[in-house]
Amino acid sequence: MTRRRPIRALAAALALGTTLAVVTGCSDEGDPVSFDTPKSDTSAQRQAVQHHKPKPGAPVPETVFPTGPKADFRTANTVEDGTKIGVTELRGEKSGFTGKVWVWAPKQYFDPKYAESGFPVLIALPGGLGYPTNYWMGTDLKLQSSIARWSEEGKSLPFIVVMPVLNPDDKAYYDGSDIPGRPRMGTWLTEDVPDFVRANFRTFKSRDGWAFMGSSSGGFVGLKSVLQKPDKFKAVIASGPDLVPDSPLWKGHEKERQANNPERLAKALGAKPDTGPNQVYLAFQMGTKETWMAPRLNAFIKTYTKGPVKSRLQIIPGGTHNAKSYVRGMDMGSIAWISRHLQAPIPSS
Numbered sequence: 001m002t003r004r005r006p007i008r009a010l011a012a013a014l015a016l017g018t019t020l021a022v023v024t025g026c027s028d029e030g031d032p033v034s035f036d037t038p039k040s041d042t043s044a045q046r047q048a049v050q051h052h053k054p055k056p057g058a059p060v061p062e063t064v065f066p067t068g069p070k071a072d073f074r075t076a077n078t079v080e081d082g083t084k085i086g087v088t089e090l091r092g093e094k095s096g097f098t099g100k101v102w103v104w105a106p107k108q109y110f111d112p113k114y115a116e117s118g119f120p121v122l123i124a125l126p127g128g129l130g131y132p133t134n135y136w137m138g139t140d141l142k143l144q145s146s147i148a149r150w151s152e153e154g155k156s157l158p159f160i161v162v163m164p165v166l167n168p169d170d171k172a173y174y175d176g177s178d179i180p181g182r183p184r185m186g187t188w189l190t191e192d193v194p195d196f197v198r199a200n201f202r203t204f205k206s207r208d209g210w211a212f213m214g215s216s217s218g219g220f221v222g223l224k225s226v227l228q229k230p231d232k233f234k235a236v237i238a239s240g241p242d243l244v245p246d247s248p249l250w251k252g253h254e255k256e257r258q259a260n261n262p263e264r265l266a267k268a269l270g271a272k273p274d275t276g277p278n279q280v281y282l283a284f285q286m287g288t289k290e291t292w293m294a295p296r297l298n299a300f301i302k303t304y305t306k307g308p309v310k311s312r313l314q315i316i317p318g319g320t321h322n323a324k325s326y327v328r329g330m331d332m333g334s335i336a337w338i339s340r341h342l343q344a345p346i347p348s349s
Helices: 004-024 042-051 143-153 185-200 217-228 254-258 262-270 294-304 323-340
Strands: 074-078 084-091 098-104 121-125 160-164 210-215 235-239 280-287 309-316
Touching: 084 185, 098 185, 121 185, 121 217, 143 160, 143 323, 160 185, 185 217, 210 217, 210 323, 217 235, 217 262, 217 280, 235 323, 262 294, 262 309, 280 294, 280 323, 294 309, 309 323
Parallel strands: 121 160, 121 210, 210 235, 235 280, 280 309
Antiparallel strands: 074 084, 084 098, 098 160
8 A cells, every 4th residue: 555545644633733733823923043151161960960970881971062053943833831832944955955954942942951961852754745844843732741741750761853854845746755856855854954953952963862752654764764773763652654655756766665675674783793883773653443453563563573673562552643643642552652862961960
């Protein structure tokens, strides 16, 4: 089965809420917004780590302080707790593609006790065409407010959430990949977007601070990216994901298509030693009403998640191919599971 029917169903289910979020906006929509915090220094960072050392034998997480250049962020939305979702335009130096990126930082990021620490990053990808907006930037789906609440409840790490456009236009699916002769979306999403985050936010150098989350076509891209670059990303929440690259733009490029196939990528990674550097964590989600998906997703998990490729499947009672269902599934266990395998910020007091 191709992705076309489920993606259109997801897009239709989200259209009203997303449109309202974009149109309604907030009172300061378009105003400048800053994610700056007081500058840090290396000695203070060392002191923070000394006060909160990792478990014996574990490496000390290295914080990467913003490198610049600083992006021009504008307010796109305001979350219930008063934190802002900002938007900017990113021209990728490695891909050459220019597109919008929305970002949100949790309250903890601005807390002085975390001023010397990096924060984990969650790159959130939408389903459908994912252009010209990323529907996770709207407050109607409550992704950011949920992460804020879950982090206070101890269910989730306080992630920086990054929401790039998924495709370069609204005419075709690019599978989040570098399809020959097309905009290099794979490079933009896995190289340029992380570089942009490091330029503007305190992050962790290790892959332990980097994960994806995505629905439908976005779930495919997150899944594929983690399996393709396990040295850069450690985990993904893949909700109702497509499992094979099926863009019509691959025609004539079968070798490159297979290089972006999660089945082949998982098989190759699963054959490697089950050691820390090889381990990735795939949190799959699907609703009980996604009956068309169950056989294929269950078969993928059984066949390809072995050795260092770890997986968990969250079944969402009454859930459909819908982003709101997937946020509910995250609350039921997916966000807690990936959080256990990623790096938490380190308080200094």
